[in-house]
Amino acid sequence: MEYEAAVKGPLKLKGVANKEIQNPVKSKVKHFNFPTDIKELLNPLKFPDYFGVRNLFKMKDLFNARVHFGHKEGTLDPNMKPYIFGSRLGHLIFDLDKTTELLQDALNVTAHIAHRGGIILFVCHNPQHTVTVENAAEQAGEYAHAREWNHPIFTNSEKIYNGVTRLPDLLILLSTLNPLMQEHTAVRDAAKLCIPTIGIVDSNSNPNLITYPVPGNDDSPTAVQLYCNLFRDAILLGKSKRSKVSSS
Structure with a gap:
């Protein structure tokens, strides 16, 4: 015709x-x-906000928790330049507009995975934040690894645990570096096994292997406490929605 x-x-x-x-x-x-x-068809994780994670925090909360403070000038990883607003008194300052948007996306993904019954693992190797991270994981009903990382725990899990194991469906890294300022082994191993990751990336970190990078301070106790609370609440939102759907 x-x-x-x-x-x-x-x-x-x-x-x-x-x-x-x-x-x-x-x-x-x-x-x-x-x-x-x-x-909505192209990106169902953003449209609509089914779990209401955008109501969990405001930009002012990030500012009060000192999320915008980066490391000193001269330590900037080149891949973090798009997330930097400027510098003040020799310290780099994050663009909180971009941090807010990326953190909302990360929380949305977390809630979706929790809603589908996925396993979520909190990861951090900073001894200062061990208790905070483990408490958040326990309150959310999920798992935490806040100690020294056992290198083949993902890549050779069957031999370590003497059987077939189920790996996490999502990793939440409260810091992508270890105490020696080297990239955390979990970042590389998760990328090898195609496990999605959410990572708080400071100004001296490389965000390239992180699925959902969130630029921000990963050292301040107030900032880490805020991250843990937000991800805990996002997980609980996803699980509560799942329980309502299953009971109806």
Whole structure:
């Protein structure tokens, strides 16, 4: 069948089928919200915010927790330049607009995985934050590894545990570095095994292997406490939604 499409106006068809096809096309276009629906289909984790994670915090909360403080000038990882707002008194300052957006995305992903019954592992190797991280994981009903990392715990888990093991569905790294300022082994191992990761990346960290990087301070106790509380609450939101759906 020959047809021609005009730049403006409805699709015009030549032939007997013109009247039969043109009217249904008009009705479908009229009731289809292109901008919103297409975005939701392309990225269902953002549209809509099913769990309401965007209500968990405001940018002011990040500022009060000193999330915007980076390391000193001269220690900046080149891959972190897009997330830096500037510097003050020799210290780098994160752009909290970008941090807020990326943290919301990370919380949304966390809630979705919890909703689907996934296993979530909190990871941190800073002795200063061990108790904070473990308490958050316990309160969320999930797992934590806040000690020295056993190198083949992911890549050779069957031999370590003498059987088939289920690995986590998501890693939440409260810091992507170890106490020696080297990249945490879990970052590399998770990338090898295609395990999605959420990582708090400071100005001296490399975000390239992190699935959902969140630029921010990973040293301040107030900042780490805020991260733990937010991810704990996101997990609990996902689980509560799942329990409501299963009971109905």
